[in-house]
Amino acid sequence: EAQVTQNPRYLITVTGKKLTVTCSQNMNHEYMSWYRQDPGLGLRQIYYSMNVEVTDKGDVPEGYKVSRKEKRNFPLILESPSPNQTSLYFCASSSWGNQETQYFGPGTRLLVL
Amino acid sequence: EDKVVQSPLSLVVHEGDTVTLNCSYEVTNFRSLLWYKQEKKAPTFLFMLTSSGIEKKSGRLSSILDKKELSSILNITATQTGDSAIYLCAVIGRGGADGLTFGKGTHLIIQP
Numbered sequence: 001e002a003q004v005t006q007n008p009r010y011l012i013t014v015t016g017k018k019l020t021v022t023c024s025q026n027m028n029h030e031y032m033s034w035y036r037q038d039p040g041l042g043l044r045q046i047y048y049s050m051n052v053e054v055t056d057k058g059d060v061p062e063g064y065k066v067s068r069k070e071k072r073n074f075p076l077i078l079e080s081p082s083p084n085q086t087s088l089y090f091c092a093s094s095s096w097g098n099q100e101t102q103y104f105g106p107g108t109r110l111l112v113l
Numbered sequence: 114e115d116k117v118v119q120s121p122l123s124l125v126v127h128e129g130d131t132v133t134l135n136c137s138y139e140v141t142n143f144r145s146l147l148w149y150k151q152e153k154k155a156p157t158f159l160f161m162l163t164s165s166g167i168e169k170k171s172g173r174l175s176s177i178l179d180k181k182e183l184s185s186i187l188n189i190t191a192t193q194t195g196d197s198a199i200y201l202c203a204v205i206g207r208g209g210a211d212g213l214t215f216g217k218g219t220h221l222i223i224q225p
Contacts, residue, residue, distance in 0.1 A: 031212075033212045033213075035215075040122070040217055041217055042117075042119075042201060042215040042216050042217040042218050043156070043201065043203075043213070043215040044215070045212050045213070045214075048212050058212070059114075059214075090155055090156075092212075099205055099212050099213065100144075100145050100147060100161050100205060101158070101161075102212070102213065104155035104156055105155060106154060106155055107154060107155055
């Protein structure tokens with residue numbers, strides 16, 4: 001089954017404690033992206049990757065890092081989480097040139113105390 | 114910077130009513146506009162509208178793209194409680210490399 005998986009699905013953490021949210025897709029997609037969703041703000045892109053070792057900033061990259069060492073994985077790293085990063089995070093993937101048909105992961109709900 | 118504005122932000126109607134949701138956009142080198150439905154989980158794809166496909170319909174849902182006015186509407190007729198959701202509009206431009214730019218969404222509530 002074609003899918004995008006994220007882990008963890010729910011996470012409560014404290015300010016400053018480094019965390020990683022994993023994202024994996026099994027569709028051999030070149031393009032992967034991270035979004036955050038906050039009430040009343042829609043989805044905003046954090047980072048995206050066009051292929052292995054190729055990443056770029058989206059609209060709200062501050063406080064986040066990503067890596068793309070393998071095609072299937074695109075982890076989101078919060079080196080020093082802060083309460084304003086409390087949000088719902090979605091990973092998405094698509095084949096290159098077909099970003100309209102993005103497959104979304106189930107979401108990760110993060111609470112930073 | 115690409116921009117998408119949806120209206121209204123919130124809407125409450127009774128079952129059976131018809132609703133129209135609006136989306137206006139500013140995007141460099143417009144490529145496509147998409148509508149999604151989100152119910153407490155990841156967004157699910159509804160429609161894609163492009164310069165060559167400006168009207169789409171699926172059951173009680175339909176959508177039109179107005180390229181001149183840089184806007185789109187999503188119509189839902191004979192609404193049901195299962196239509197309650199957040200409806201998101203998104204655009205892709207600039208070759209698509211930087212992905213989707215979303216609006217803030219319209220929170221639609223259908224009352225029995």
